[in-house]
Amino acid sequence: MNNGTVLEVRNLKKYFVKSAGILSALVGEKKRHVRAVDDVSFSISKGEVFCVAGESGCGKTTLGRTILKLLQSDDGQIIFQGQDITRLKSDSMRKLRTKMQMIFQDPYESLDPRAKIYDSVAEPLVVNHLVEDEKEKRNKVIQALELAGLSPVENYLYKYPHNLSGGERQRVGIATALVLDPEFMVADEPTSMLDVSVQANLLNLLKKLRREKSLTYLFITHDLSVAYALSDRLAIMYLGKIVEMGPAAEVVMSPIHPYTRALISVVPAINLSKNQKPIILPGETPNPENVITGCRFHPRCYCKVERCLTEEPPLMEITPGHYAACFVQEKMKSKEDRK
Amino acid sequence: MESVRSRRWLRISGFLNFWRVFRKNPLGLIGVVILACFLFIAIFCPVLSPYDPEATVGEIAAPSSPANIFGTDQLGRDNFSRVLYGTRISLILGITAAAIAVFIGTTIGVASGYFGKGSGEILMRFTDMFLVLPQLALMIILAALLGRSIYIIMMVVGVTVWPLMARIVRSEVLSLKQRPFVERAVSIGCGDFHIVLKHILPNVLPLITANAILTIPWAIISESTLSFIGLGDPTVVSWGSILTSAFKNSAIMLGLWHWFIPPGLAIVLLCVSFALIGHVADEVLNPRLRR
Amino acid sequence: MLFEIKDLQVEYSVPGGIAEAVNKASLNVAEGESLGLAGESGCGKTTLGNAILRILPGGGQITGGRIDLNGVDLVKLREEEMRQVRWRDISMIFQGAMNSFDPTMIIENQIAEGILIHQRGTSKETALKRTRELLGLCEISPLLGKRYPHELSGGMKQRACIAMALALQPKLLIADEITTALDVMTQAQIFTLLRDMRRKFSLSMIIVSHDLTVLAKNCDRLAIMYAGHIVEVGTIEDIFEHPQHPYVKGLLFCIPSFAGDREIIAAIKGAPPSLLDPPRGCPFHPRCPISIPECEVEVPQLVSVNTNNHSVACYRKDYKGDIWK
DSSP states (O other): OOTTEEEEEEEEEEEEEEOOOHHHHHHTOOOEEEEEEEEEEEEEETTOEEEEEOOTTSSHHHHHHHHTTSSOOSEEEEEETTEEOTTOOHHHHHHHHTTEEEEOSOTTTSSOTTSOHHHHHHHHHHHTTOOSSHHHHHHHHHHHHHHTTOOSTHHHHTOOGGGSOHHHHHHHHHHHHHTTOOSEEEEESTTTTSOHHHHHHHHHHHHHHHHHHTOEEEEEESOHHHHHHHOSEEEEEETTEEEEEEEHHHHHHSOOSHHHHHHHHHOHHHHHHHOOOOOOOSSOOOOTTSOOSSOTTGGGOSSOOHHHHHSOOOOEEEETTEEEOOHHHHHHHHHHHHO | OHHHHHHHHHHHHHHHHHHHHHHHOHHHHHHHHHHHHHHHHHHHHHHHOSSOTTSBOSOTTOOOOSSOTTOBOTTSBBHHHHHHHHHHHHHHHHHHHHHHHHHHHHHHHHHHHHHOTTHHHHHHHHHHHHHTOOHHHHHHHHHHHHOOOHHHHHHHHHHHHHHHHHHHHHHHHHHHHTSHHHHHHHHTTOOHHHIIIIIIHHHHHHHHHHHHHHHHHHHHHHHHHHHHTTOSOTTSOOHHHHHHHHHHTTTTTTTOHHHHHHHHHHHHHHHHHHHHHHHHHHHHHOTTTOO | OOEEEEEEEEEEEETTEEEEEEEEEEEEEOTTOEEEEEOOTTSSHHHHHHHHTTOOOTTEEEEEEEEEETTEEGGGSOHHHHHHHBTTTEEEEOTTGGGOSOTTSOHHHHHHHHHHHHSTTOOHHHHHHHHHHHHHHTTOOHHHHTSOGGGSOHHHHHHHHHHHHTTTOOSEEEEESTTTTSOHHHHHHHHHHHHHHHHHHTOEEEEEESOHHHHHHHOSEEEEEETTEEEEEEEHHHHHHSOOSHHHHHHHHTSOOOSSSOOOOOOOOSOOOOSSSOOSSOTTGGGOTTOOGGGGTSOOOOEEOSSTTOEEOOTTTTOOSOSOO
16 A cells, blocks of 8 residues: 555445334344445545446445445445544544545535525634634635635625525535545535536536645546546446446446446447447346345346356456456456457 | 625625515514514503502402403402503513423433434433323422412423423434534534534524424413412412403403403413414524525 | 427516516427427426426416417417316326325326326226236336335336326327436436337327436437527437537537547536526527627527528527637
């Protein structure tokens, strides 16, 4: 592990227990686990935009929250800037939080409706005792709002969230994260609730901030076209596991895992340019409560073999830097190599 | 300079918003007007009342006359003055009882909601114990033990109403806890106390206020009820006690409407005014609902 | 031409005044054709859909124009006559329809109920039989039909909505943001189903969405709305390869380019205008980099670009250079 690694996640697990009601408990029904994040490992280097993409229920949102310790993980390790923060208590975590911030998905819900914009952006400074006086606080708040592209700043300082548009609110959310001068940002679907033109502006802002403030991003999204445009490396999640991981351009343009292939083929934006026949998978993403033996994707897979039903494939390096969790693909690749 | 001006404008516009919402709700406005009248009476009753409410100034149970607009009661005291002075007791009683209920209810409700499972559940069971206390029985017992006093009444009403408040507050806090802006507060490093004070409480406030305002009529009517069954404070002039003495002295049969209608009407009017205000209070206090 | 809207005007009275939600909108749909209606939030596309079925929420009114279905002007119909049109001739799947099922009734009963209400005299058995047929067409097994809404996934519920909408075999189906809340794979499944339905029943469709790329894959023609106005209409090829309107050009730039540089050109700045107080003339001119004084005077009308059905509402449609660079 070199100095350039900001975040390393090793075998991270987060399960939710679906508590049975009193009646079922009396009958003796066992509690069911939802394996939201099931043995996930990856690392992010400084300055990189690492994207985790997948459909709803794949665990990407839970992953983001668990990494930021908004949820307590059940197993595995989270190593932030060389420090193991997996079991860190909330008090010690508070100091670290200034370095790792989150951008939330819902611009309508992530700001306190009763707090003015100025107070919302100033709050991180206040609770962490980072400013000495009112003047310094005001300067930092204005700076953060300007960085987030809101100008003229005076128009926004004393308004309430409900006076602002969705895009503006999202920028305020970014400002509250920026005001602490963090090094690492987890962006949880920051543009999925915004219009296309607003989304484009916001994504470019994130790109700009990464350049200007040397930020490292963990970007969570369900939109593969956004993942393609923004990220350096891309990981695809399915039912709590990473099924493919590699350079973003490669994963989108030359996907390996059958799930990724199918997914890419049905994203209209990508499909427009490639114009290939879409692979439409049968059924829907299964309920994460149900345990599937072998490869989690096999019930819907169109190229499975015997092995897939009993053995769970690990992430294997198929081409340099490009990993996929699929026995069939790995076999095909090694066949090709031997030729 | 620009920002100072805009700051002042926003504060003024805050009041304008308040006024605009009230204006749109004529019922709320009526409630405010009625309450204002009662407040005026409560403050200025020494000036407004023609006689000392405790002094005997006329014949016993006299009918309405220019000297005594509402007649006199069974001790010859002027009813009009007594009704005016009764306003004070009703208002003080109502507001204090509501304040007790709000304070206890909010504290326990927020604690229970915020701490969720474990201690939260224990607090809820504790609340449930108080929920089942019968107001009347408690009153009788305490009156027997401590004597009949207006303070006891205030306390009893407060103590029997707070559990309801706690339950309402708890469920609101539970749902607030899930909202993204609370999650955000945690992610920027806020401690529990800060989150409760700055994020949870202000967002629970509209609900508490609306409920508190509606608690006041309950307290006032409770006092009247308790007076009626003889548990009221005999040293204090309250509408309930006036009604009680009117009833006991067969005012209805004797057709002495001026004796029992004014206090009854006063109770109804004051309670209605609070109900109307409470109805509008939520919209006024909740910036999100304002459009 | 099966269906045509001419100069439709829809207004809402809101606390602040009158909002012109749809402003002189004109479009047409041929038999068996699928027209996409695109635009960002607040552009009026949902209002247009609601206006066609005359189900505008309180405060909304059609104040001008014609809605022509096979020669009949729907605007002029009385409510009783319109009730005959709804669901029978024109059917709609609303935004969030999949969440508006009655949670206390099983799916097939809800659909059968609708059939019974519209075709009085039908027996319950006939209605249920028809319902099961429809559900089967939409790939919902009879077993699933006997379930409650909360037991079904989002995709299945949406398919049930489609089945419900097609129950009386309408000629025109309006689908309002039917896949916004669904995963991209489920979205693909739903649109495949719709395509099959279209072929089977020679159904015409108006698909409303904010996602241009989804419409590109599933429609024949596309109409783009901005602030209540239709600003450009044409085939998919026309719009994507030869866009004319500055707003449309800007929107297309917002779609990430998969050609090489992975750029998203955040071209359009600012926000759409308030519908209560729209700017004079072209609604887009405050944000348009090539607006001229003429744009502020009068609203540009839709004019043909070249031949077939490609029209744009812009005074500067002949501008050749790069607008958004």
